[in-house]
Amino acid sequence: MDYEKVYKILKSIPKGKVTTYKAIAAKLGISPRFVGYILSKNEHPGRYPCYKVVRSDGYIGGYTVYGKNNTKTRNIKRYKLLMDKIKLHGYKVDKAFIIKEL
Secondary structure (H helix, E strand, O other), X not given: OHHHXXXXXXXXXXXXXXXXXXXXXXXXOOOHHHHHHHHHOOOOOOOOOHHHEEOOOOEOOOOOEXXXXXXXXXXXXXXXXXXXXXXXEOOEEOHHHEEOOO
């Protein structure tokens, strides 16, 4: 049941914005780590844009693609954020682009 709720939130994140694992967790009353776990199991990243979820300190965090989470997949996440016009400082999202409360 938490999976569908998390995926629904993903679809509600506006273009040009991101949110945090912590914000999603607070909204649903679950652990931020569980949010990360759910996102790592996302089989439809085109439909449910899990790349739009970052750590609460602004760093982009990991990105699981086809069961892999490594430097290459993290760079894919970074690229997707840049294509959404999210301002980054290295691997950290500018705080103006982060939705901290849902």
